[in-house]
Amino acid sequence: MGNSRVTVREIARLAGVSVATVSRVSNGTGQVSEEMRRRVLEAIEQHGYRPDHLGRALAARRHGALGLVFPGLSGPYFTELIQGFESEAVPARASVHILCTHLREDSDDQVLEMARRVDGVAVIGGTISDPALLRLAEMVPVVVLAGRGPETVPSVSVDNEPAMTRLTRHLLVDHGLRRLSFVGNPDGSPDISDRWAGFRAAHRELDLTPPAEPLRVAMQQPDGVLAAEQLFRDPATAPQAVVCANDEIALGALVGALGRGLRVPEDVVITGFDDAPMAALVSPPLTTVRQPVRDLAAEAARLILAAVDAPGAPAPDSIVLPTDFVVRRSCGCPAEAPTGGTGK
Amino acid sequence: MGNSRVTVREIARLAGVSVATVSRVSNGTGQVSEEMRRRVLEAIEQHGYRPDHLGRALAARRHGALGLVFPGLSGPYFTELIQGFESEAVPARASVHILCTHLREDSDDQVLEMARRVDGVAVIGGTISDPALLRLAEMVPVVVLAGRGPETVPSVSVDNEPAMTRLTRHLLVDHGLRRLSFVGNPDGSPDISDRWAGFRAAHRELDLTPPAEPLRVAMQQPDGVLAAEQLFRDPATAPQAVVCANDEIALGALVGALGRGLRVPEDVVITGFDDAPMAALVSPPLTTVRQPVRDLAAEAARLILAAVDAPGAPAPDSIVLPTDFVVRRSCGCPAEAPTGGTGK
DNA sequence: ATGGTGCCTGAAACCGGTTTCTGTTAACCG
DNA sequence: CGGTTAACAGAAACCGGTTTCAGGCACCAT
Numbered sequence: 151m152g153n154s155r156v157t158v159r160e161i162a163r164l165a166g167v168s169v170a171t172v173s174r175v176s177n178g179t180g181q182v183s184e185e186m187r188r189r190v191l192e193a194i195e196q197h198g199y200r201p202d203h204l205g206r207a208l209a210a211r212r213h214g215a216l217g218l219v220f221p222g223l224s225g226p227y228f229t230e231l232i233q234g235f236e237s238e239a240v241p242a243r244a245s246v247h248i249l250c251t252h253l254r255e256d257s258d259d260q261v262l263e264m265a266r267r268v269d270g271v272a273v274i275g276g277t278i279s280d281p282a283l284l285r286l287a288e289m290v291p292v293v294v295l296a297g298r299g300p301e302t303v304p305s306v307s308v309d310n311e312p313a314m315t316r317l318t319r320h321l322l323v324d325h326g327l328r329r330l331s332f333v334g335n336p337d338g339s340p341d342i343s344d345r346w347a348g349f350r351a352a353h354r355e356l357d358l359t360p361p362a363e364p365l366r367v368a369m370q371q372p373d374g375v376l377a378a379e380q381l382f383r384d385p386a387t388a389p390q391a392v393v394c395a396n397d398e399i400a401l402g403a404l405v406g407a408l409g410r411g412l413r414v415p416e417d418v419v420i421t422g423f424d425d426a427p428m429a430a431l432v433s434p435p436l437t438t439v440r441q442p443v444r445d446l447a448a449e450a451a452r453l454i455l456a457a458v459d460a461p462g463a464p465a466p467d468s469i470v471l472p473t474d475f476v477v478r479r480s481c482g483c484p485a486e487a488p489t490g491g492t493g494k
Numbered sequence: 495m496g497n498s499r500v501t502v503r504e505i506a507r508l509a510g511v512s513v514a515t516v517s518r519v520s521n522g523t524g525q526v527s528e529e530m531r532r533r534v535l536e537a538i539e540q541h542g543y544r545p546d547h548l549g550r551a552l553a554a555r556r557h558g559a560l561g562l563v564f565p566g567l568s569g570p571y572f573t574e575l576i577q578g579f580e581s582e583a584v585p586a587r588a589s590v591h592i593l594c595t596h597l598r599e600d601s602d603d604q605v606l607e608m609a610r611r612v613d614g615v616a617v618i619g620g621t622i623s624d625p626a627l628l629r630l631a632e633m634v635p636v637v638v639l640a641g642r643g644p645e646t647v648p649s650v651s652v653d654n655e656p657a658m659t660r661l662t663r664h665l666l667v668d669h670g671l672r673r674l675s676f677v678g679n680p681d682g683s684p685d686i687s688d689r690w691a692g693f694r695a696a697h698r699e700l701d702l703t704p705p706a707e708p709l710r711v712a713m714q715q716p717d718g719v720l721a722a723e724q725l726f727r728d729p730a731t732a733p734q735a736v737v738c739a740n741d742e743i744a745l746g747a748l749v750g751a752l753g754r755g756l757r758v759p760e761d762v763v764i765t766g767f768d769d770a771p772m773a774a775l776v777s778p779p780l781t782t783v784r785q786p787v788r789d790l791a792a793e794a795a796r797l798i799l800a801a802v803d804a805p806g807a808p809a810p811d812s813i814v815l816p817t818d819f820v821v822r823r824s825c826g827c828p829a830e831a832p833t834g835g836t837g838k
Numbered sequence: 839a840t841g842g843t844g845c846c847t848g849a850a851a852c853c854g855g856t857t858t859c860t861g862t863t864a865a866c867c868g
Numbered sequence: 869c870g871g872t873t874a875a876c877a878g879a880a881a882c883c884g885g886t887t888t889c890a891g892g893c894a895c896c897a898t
Contacts, residue, residue: 157853157854157855158854158855158856159854159855162878167877167878168877168878168879169854169855169856169878169879170856170857170858170877170878170879170880171876171877171878172855173855173856173857174856174877177856179856179857180857180876181874181875181876181877182876182877183875183876183877186876186877200610201854201855202610202853202854202855203557203610203611203855204548204551204552204555204557204853204854204855205552205853205854205855205856205883206854206855206856207548207855207883208548208549208552208853208854208855208856208883208884208885209854209855209856209857209882209883210855210856210883211548211883211884213547213548214611215591215611222577223573223576223577224570224573225570225573226568226569226714228573229567229568229569229572229573232567232592232594233566233567233594236592236593236594240593240604245591245593245608245611246591246592246593247559247589247590247591247592248576248580248590248591248592249580249584249589249590250576250577250580260584264589266544266546266547267547267558267559267589370570370771371771371772371775372771372772372775375772375775375776376775402772402775405749405772405775405776405777406775408752408777409776409777427714427715427716428715428716428719428746428749431715431716431719431720431746431749431750432719432749432753433749433752433753501883501884501885502884502885502886503884503885506848511847511848512847512848512849513848513849513884513885513886514847514848514849514850514886514887514888515846515847515848516885517885517886517887518847518886520885521886523886523887524846524887525844525845525846525847526846526847527845527846527847530846530847545884545885546883546884546885547885548883548884548885549853549883549884549885549886550884550885550886551853551885552853552854552855552883552884552885552886553852553853553884553885553886553887554853554885554886555853555854
């Protein structure tokens, strides 16, 4: 029993019926008499028959799988994405394929290759080129997750730019800070690019000149530590506030700043983006922007699943989810102040 | 061009040859005359033919995919695992399916279902029941990653117990500490169970009584913060050293301790396990045990791929990789002392 | 001229399912 | 009682590949 080598024809022979009947019983489709059903179910039960996924997939011309493509895996942000995506895929009986391109030379080809094994793909913004994205979209439904693609490819993202503008404005206006540094690489992903744009927009609103360049580092805690080291090396050029592209960097920067004996927020203000679980737990707690990461990925999965089920339907509109500005102590506010959304 | 709807028969018709010849050309198998090959390649090129993965998989009775099963995704440890696994799978042209069971009721069934879509599976220790593991092993090659399964299922892990014994002995003997707390849930995974065992073994070696119970928390930074809160609430019962089951917890505990105004290592010693990138960057840097997480997963992937290629071969032996004891300042040592392996 | 040998080629079977289409049977109706 | 219809079963085609097997042909040695 439990032998996965047993096929429809085998069951059909044992139950003394045709393969069509076995298929009908095992799928609950069509009309089957009580007597036949009983005989078939008995044979299925007795030999532990389970229809082969490949045979079924070939006949249905459907893989029963969704792809998720990353540049690289790092930090709680990505694990949240995966789990949000999975939470929608699994109930839909679709398995999840993942691919980390590591921004290798052949990333585009790898993604195209993956597309031939799944029914739809979500690509993290900034992972592959736009032309590749378009070719991908010809093959299977695609959505860009956390970022934007070409006009015709739907995407799911948050209102990065206004959120970061609001945060930056808070530092400039409410705290009267002037020398701000932005830490993160705008070329690394559309998300960061938007946040950098929001950061500069807040400066221009107030007729201030934003820094010409961000401090380009990767997105993890260690990168934040290194950034702090660089920013605070020379007290003369040290910023009053470090606006980090995400919480991971901010947490690293905080550790780095405290490690150098600086007080936060008295000597330097530090802010993040994401509202990762640690953000509320460090001392001082991190002022940041909460974004619904899991929902973001779940929404992407839903979009793809819908497109798979309704082929030929027009590509859905892009979705922008709202964020919340979360004021805590690392910006210099006395305590957890009231928060408000930035969504329209 | 690029149309994925074109099939072997279509190409065969266009090139005026049989499907067998097309198949031979596209796979480079068998003997084909130069003239035929040219005609077929031309047709393939012209119509952008790429063999369908499902058809091919069905004929080969091989999915070209490997599964990776987690209890849940969290922290750098798991992202490292995924990337290590992928680094072996991708060159072998196998895609990677992931499944987070979240320790749900139907975890076992979900994993069994996954097994029908892949050629082999790696299961993180402690994710599913032993009976399920055995049934899984009847279906496809399986290895337990970071943990142990039933005798007959090969596993890949590190020498957790001796490594933790060595670290604990260092605290007890070299630093003369006595009141140690272990933070982590031994029931959560075999890895942690072994580390807890190693912790106690070090006490018994010295005729000391280890704590009866660990402080059971989950494995992420926030859990470490909460643990610190609990441990240091009452100064009378506060431990002299906090031995954490992994670096994430230790980092959280460190943040929590510093946040309460405690000095590390003067007031309390904190140690980790993993040697995550942050371990070396915090102040004080974390004394910990380095384990080759990526290699661990890569090794698991290699084992599975070998088993898939050589069906019927006896299950390989389990593998235990060595670790390194990394002494830094959080244990009270003055600076980065010489390190040494614990592997046999 | 004959038989043997290798190289190519294509028809057909196969992988394991689903689905269409045809045919049988029984029930129902006037 | 004859005719229509609905319910059901099975043969065969299909999904898109690979592989076996038999045959055709050129070349070589006898």
